[in-house]
Each structure stands twice: as C-alpha cells, then as structure tokens.
Amino acid sequence: MDTLSAMQAFRRVVDSGGFSAAAQLTGQSHTVLSRQVKNLERQFGTQLLHRTTRRLQLTEAGGLFYRHCAHILEQMDSMALQLSEHHEQPSGTLRLNVGTAFGELELGRWLAGFVELYPHLNIELTCTDQLVDLLAEGVDLCLRVTDYLPDSSLVARRLSLSEVILVAAPAYLKRQVSALTPETLSQHPLLVYSRLTQPNLLQLTGPDAQQLEINMPARLSANSPMALRAAAIAGLGIASFDRFIVHDALADGRLTHVLPQWTQRPRSLYALYPQSRYVTPKVRVFLDYAQQYYAVPRWVS
Incomplete structure (x- = not known):
C-alpha cells in the first residue's frame, strides 16, 4: 500500500466532510477512497472513522492520526515547494474567490498586470457574495471587503481600508x-x-x-x-x-x-487563505502583488 497516498486520501475525506465530496474534489471514486482509508485502519490496527448513512465522524484514534497526518503532509509539501521554488516560476492554477462587485469593478484594474508577470500561472476566478469553505471548495485564496470576519482557521491579511x-x-x-x-x-x-x-x-x-x-x-x-x-x-x-x-x-x-461630513464605519479588504506552515509560491506572489498595489490609496475622493 502507498501509505502517503492513503494519508492524503484520508485527510481529504476528513477536510471535505465525506467520501462523496472528497471524490468530487480529487477525481477518485468513492470506492477507491474508502479502500485507502480501510487499508490505513488495517495497517494501524484501529478504527479511524465512524461511518453512518448521514455523517462521518473521527474516532479518538482518528483525531490523533489526523493531526499527525496533516503535519506530515504539510512537511512533505513544504519540502517539495522549497526545493522547487528557487528555480521555478509559480505555475499551475490559482483558484481565486472574490465578491461580485469587487470582481466586476475592481479586480480588472490590476489583475492583468499580475498575469503578465507570471505567464505560467492560470487564474480560476469565482465571484460570489456567499462565504465559501476554502478547503472544501479547493480555493487557494479569497478576497473580501467586510467589517466582520468570523472565527476560523484561515489566515486574514488586511490589504486596504474601504471607505x-x-x-x-x-x-x-x-x-x-x-x-x-x-x-x-x-x-x-x-x-x-x-x-x-x-x-x-x-x-x-x-x-x-x-x-x-x-x-x-x-x-x-x-x-x-x-x-x-x-x-x-x-x-x-x-x-x-x-x-x-x-x-x-x-x-x-x-x-x-451626499452628507460628506458625516462618515460611516469603514470596512477592510482582506485576503483570506488556509493556514499552513508554508505558503505556496502562487499564493505568495499574489499576496505580495496585491499588498504592493494597495499600499497606494486607491479609493479616495
């Protein structure tokens, strides 16, 4: 058994909340993912997941295994990225999620400049005003203008104030x-x-x-x-x-x-992305570009 692949399958199943959702995200079948998790349970001699028709839940041993699994996989990703970063430009697909108004009115002012700098990087853009689960949806980074951030495990970097x-x-x-x-x-x-x-x-x-x-x-x-x-x-x-x-x-x-002397509480533009020990090059360069762009006040009277 390929233990590393099985660990990746197990983490994806837990993060997405079930085998069916994980199958849609990975392109693997429900059966293959289930077999990989069962092989892990057989290898370590313990049940990792409680399976019912309605929900999936980690056992106590499964929770312990998940924490170690996530740490090991992040270390592997970090090692691979650090080895390749010095001689490779950011490449692949950057999955970006933004609010509808921001996507239609603001993003186009500077996204073309970013794309020209990184020709090997493709952008997959989704515009929605609904909050999304970045891990479950496979989103790399989300831009939101808001005055409220719910508690979450996401990293929030403030880019600009919005009057x-x-x-x-x-x-x-x-x-x-x-x-x-x-x-x-x-x-x-x-x-x-x-x-x-x-x-x-x-x-x-x-x-x-x-x-x-x-x-x-x-x-x-x-x-x-x-x-x-x-x-x-x-x-x-x-x-x-x-x-x-x-x-x-x-x-x-x-x-x-109207009434320009009377002000309202400003909001902030945030970049939100999953917490990790090592930010991928494609996310890092996008964050750096956006931070530099909004270092100059853009929305002024």
Whole structure:
C-alpha cells in the first residue's frame, strides 16, 4: 500500500466532510477512497472513522492520526515547494474567490498586470457574495471587503481600508423640495443590501464626533451590490456603498456623495487563505502583488 497516498486520501475525506465530496474534489471514486482509508485502519490496527448513512465522524484514534497526518503532509509539501521554488516560476492554477462587485469593478484594474508577470500561472476566478469553505471548495485564496470576519482557521491579511459613503443620483436630489440633512434622512428611501444584519439602519458620525442611528424606509432591497448600484444611478433613492463600488460613477457625475461630513464605519479588504506552515509560491506572489498595489490609496475622493 502507498501509505502517503492513503494519508492524503484520508485527510481529504476528513477536510471535505465525506467520501462523496472528497471524490468530487480529487477525481477518485468513492470506492477507491474508502479502500485507502480501510487499508490505513488495517495497517494501524484501529478504527479511524465512524461511518453512518448521514455523517462521518473521527474516532479518538482518528483525531490523533489526523493531526499527525496533516503535519506530515504539510512537511512533505513544504519540502517539495522549497526545493522547487528557487528555480521555478509559480505555475499551475490559482483558484481565486472574490465578491461580485469587487470582481466586476475592481479586480480588472490590476489583475492583468499580475498575469503578465507570471505567464505560467492560470487564474480560476469565482465571484460570489456567499462565504465559501476554502478547503472544501479547493480555493487557494479569497478576497473580501467586510467589517466582520468570523472565527476560523484561515489566515486574514488586511490589504486596504474601504471607505463607506452615502450616494444618490443628481436627478433624485433635484426632485427633493428641502435640503438633505442627517435629521431628514429618515424621510428618504434607502436602497438596501439585504445581506446585512440590520440593512435599514445607518450609523453616522459627524464632524464633532456626534453619533446618529437612523432607520430609513427601504424602497428596494436586493442581495446584489451591482443591482443596487444600478438602482442608485437610476435615481431610486439613497444608498450606502463601499467607495470602490461607486468610484467611477462619482467621477463622471452619475452619482453624488451626499452628507460628506458625516462618515460611516469603514470596512477592510482582506485576503483570506488556509493556514499552513508554508505558503505556496502562487499564493505568495499574489499576496505580495496585491499588498504592493494597495499600499497606494486607491479609493479616495
């Protein structure tokens, strides 16, 4: 038996939560993976997994074996990468996951420059606003603009601050009888991003550090920042956006920054990737390139 291959199969089964999911990720059949795990159990004389029709669970011995298995495989990967890194350019496929608005409006500004630097590296890009399990989905690196990171085993590297601003179309503002002020905001319709915990609530800080919490009626609620952006440009109401989402529309006059003296809590652009003793060359060069790009403030008024 190839013990190393069996250990890799065992780790993939545990990380992905089952034989079927591991089979889809590896291209191996459910039967082959099951046989490899059974061979390990036979070799070490102990049961590693509890198998039921609904779930798969590590035994106590299986948990101990998994920890040693993960350590050994990471050491093997580290050795192979360190031996090859000095004479090989990053190559293969970099699986990248980003939010939809970031992928459509921001990533294209600098991704081409990165690709030109590393011609042997292919990019497999997925755009989604849903949180993904990087290990289960086989994702190398995720970029997210957020003000909240859930507890996880992932490494989070902050790349940039993202200012959050209120905007409206000039046509919408012209239709208003009275001037827009923090006190009258609650009378205006808000274009709501429905994935937020409190989508109708605005928390503003004034120039004198005054704090305001304003509940606004929702004219349109959507789970897509791009749909809300189009609605704001069409003049349907006031919206709260990360500046990078509306930076071009502000520059060409399609949107106006309203109440610029009142600020909202900024978010951050994070690069998230699985924790490992040794970062792969393809992930390392991408992180370094993105860090250098965002060392210069990009989303400024």
